[in-house]
Amino acid sequence: MSLPMESILLPGNPACQGCPHALGLRALSVLENVVLVVPAGCTTIISGVHPKASFSVPVLHVPFASAVAVASGLAAAYKQEGVEANVVVWMGDGAADIGFATISGAAVRNEDIIVVVSDNEAYMNTGIQSSGTTFWKAKTTTSPGGKSEEKKDLAGIMLMHRIPYVATASVGYLQDFVNKLRRVSEIRGFRFIHLHSPCPPGWRFDSSKTVEIARLAVKSGAWILWEYDGRFRISSPSKPYKDETKRVPLEEYIKTQGRFRGLSGEDIEEIKKKVEEQWKFVLTMEKTFK
Amino acid sequence: MSSWLEHLIAKSSEGSAGKTGLWRTFKPVHNVEKCNRCLLCLYYCPENVIKVYHHRFIIINYEYCKGCGICAEICPQDAIEMVEEEE
Numbered sequence: 001m002s003l004p005m006e007s008i009l010l011p012g013n014p015a016c017q018g019c020p021h022a023l024g025l026r027a028l029s030v031l032e033n034v035v036l037v038v039p040a041g042c043t044t045i046i047s048g049v050h051p052k053a054s055f056s057v058p059v060l061h062v063p064f065a066s067a068v069a070v071a072s073g074l075a076a077a078y079k080q081e082g083v084e085a086n087v088v089v090w091m092g093d094g095a096a097d098i099g100f101a102t103i104s105g106a107a108v109r110n111e112d113i114i115v116v117v118s119d120n121e122a123y124m125n126t127g128i129q130s131s132g133t134t135f136w137k138a139k140t141t142t143s144p145g146g147k148s149e150e151k152k153d154l155a156g157i158m159l160m161h162r163i164p165y166v167a168t169a170s171v172g173y174l175q176d177f178v179n180k181l182r183r184v185s186e187i188r189g190f191r192f193i194h195l196h197s198p199c200p201p202g203w204r205f206d207s208s209k210t211v212e213i214a215r216l217a218v219k220s221g222a223w224i225l226w227e228y229d230g231r232f233r234i235s236s237p238s239k240p241y242k243d244e245t246k247r248v249p250l251e252e253y254i255k256t257q258g259r260f261r262g263l264s265g266e267d268i269e270e271i272k273k274k275v276e277e278q279w280k281f282v283l284t285m286e287k288t289f290k
Numbered sequence: 291m292s293s294w295l296e297h298l299i300a301k302s303s304e305g306s307a308g309k310t311g312l313w314r315t316f317k318p319v320h321n322v323e324k325c326n327r328c329l330l331c332l333y334y335c336p337e338n339v340i341k342v343y344h345h346r347f348i349i350i351n352y353e354y355c356k357g358c359g360i361c362a363e364i365c366p367q368d369a370i371e372m373v374e375e376e377e
């Protein structure tokens with residue numbers, strides 16, 4: 001294990017008990033000279049109560065739709081001034097919905113920034129509203145009977161932008177996430193990481209289970225870890241689960257969370273089909289970008 | 291920077307939400323005998339309140355530990371026990 005001993009997020013901050021963003025931000029501490037750009041979301045709150053800031057690095061708070069555009073300008077300005085800085089946009093899945101135009105634009109221009117979407121699969125800070133990446137059938141305050149819409153594959157969409165680096169990661173596998181961040185710091189241009197972040201109050205599970213549930217998502221095949229840097233590879237924590245028979249039954253993942261309470265056997269079969277389609281997509285990408 | 295602007299910029303500080311140790315209902319207690327010093331508890335502490343001294347002693351900062359219980363779950367040696375707080 002070679003994980004950071006310290007976190008850019010200081011103790012005594014406002015994050016909930018067992019918050020996945022706090023775990024992800026701890027891993028992010030391997031990057032040097034980080035400057036965070038944060039659109040509205042739980043992380044806005046986590047960053048402290050004025051006049052105290054809970055980050056040990058500079059943080060710029062920005063409106064949703066502008067986040068990645070601001071970061072692009074900031075990175076260009078730092079470069080012009082000769083300042084060594086790693087501009088990192090740390091955003092939620094809701095921010096990635098609302099701010100998608102500027103994410104896509106900056107990706108097309110191949111701006112020299114890092115974007116991490118810490119995906120807790122809902123708009124948590126405003127009270128658990130469904131997002132584009134909310135899991136199939138999950139109950140949120142705007143999908144009280146379970147989400148009926150599709151789940152969008154954000155990392156897949158970014159892969160199709162053909163940017164220098166795209167990966168998925170999980171707060172259950174911090175070593176894998178840190179390895180990916182190290183790889184990211186060797187590359188220039190637009191780099192994107194989609195981080196899976198199980199949220200205790202939002203998904204309704206005990207705060208001690210964040211890591212366990214993140215791992216169950218991977219072990220059941222519901223979340224697939226992969227990396228693209230010109231070549232596409234399935235990352236080592238997910239590799240055994242290419243073989244469907246090695247996977248933990250999806251029910252094991254589903255039953256740990258209150259947001260799935262009351263799902264029927266049919267619902268679960270439907271989700272299994274979606275998961276299977278996702279595996280097909282990922283395995284095809286692995287063959288395509290060898 | 292002019293002094294009025296200075297006031298608008300928040301300063302890095304522990305305890306930006308106060309003494310978050312007060313949020314705890316269960317307290318993680320570390321057992322040095324059982325511990326194999328893999329440091330998984332430290333690496334997976336979302337609050338960054340676990341430190342190791344002399345490669346052996348795990349110290350938890352109870353001033354800010356929120357008692358989430360992730361450390362006790364992740365410890366492969368069962369060396370951290372969650373003990374109910376008293377009034």
Ligand SMILES: Cc1ncc(C[n+]2csc(CCOP(=O)(O)OP(=O)(O)O)c2C)c(N)n1
Pocket residue numbers: 040041042043063064091092093094095096120122123124125126131
């Ligand atoms: C332009 C604008 N619209 C709406 C809001 C209200 N708002 C604040 S946080 C948030 C949800 C953020 O969700 P997400 O990005 O997933 O972050 P999370 O809180 O889940 O970490 C919303 C809608 C806002 N701050 N600004």
Ligand code: SF4
Pocket residue numbers: 014015016017018019020021042046120124125199200201202
């Ligand atoms: S609601 Fe979820 S993501 Fe937001 S601070 Fe709490 S645990 Fe973290």
Ligand SMILES: [Mg+2]
Pocket residue numbers: 092093094118119120121122123124
């Ligand atoms: Mg969210």
